Amino acid sequence: MSKFCTAVNCMDGRVQIPVIRYLQERFGAEYVDTITEPGPNRILAEADDSEMVQSILRRVHISVEKHASLGIAVVGHYDCAGNPAPEEVQKMHLQKAVERLRKHFAQPVIGLWVDASWRVHEIEVGNKR
Numbered sequence: 001m002s003k004f005c006t007a008v009n010c011m012d013g014r015v016q017i018p019v020i021r022y023l024q025e026r027f028g029a030e031y032v033d034t035i036t037e038p039g040p041n042r043i044l045a046e047a048d049d050s051e052m053v054q055s056i057l058r059r060v061h062i063s064v065e066k067h068a069s070l071g072i073a074v075v076g077h078y079d080c081a082g083n084p085a086p087e088e089v090q091k092m093h094l095q096k097a098v099e100r101l102r103k104h105f106a107q108p109v110i111g112l113w114v115d116a117s118w119r120v121h122e123i124e125v126g127n128k129r
């Protein structure tokens, strides 16, 4: 049984621990492999074949292949320096980011919103497998 899951998280220090704790519980994982970029939800939502997207996908692939990751989360959060869009737009980015990751990986992929109190919420994304 794998003990790993994967977070595509923002680099923002305020969201690291809340996301890790949430995902340990959510996927029953001991360790959370973490890939960070500023505003990864926007990067994955907007740029089709950018180097940044490829770089993220390569890193998720390592977590999936080498650690048999149990599930993947992409994160957006309040007061993000990398993605200053309002919450509703960021949540649209999250939806698109989740859909993109689902095309590449068979694992469950979820979207997380971290609010102004640094609480983590799982968002609904259609086409759930």
Ligand SMILES: [Zn+2]
Pocket (backbone or CB within 6 Å): 010, 011, 012, 038, 039, 077, 079, 080, 081, 082, 083
């Ligand atoms: Zn951020």
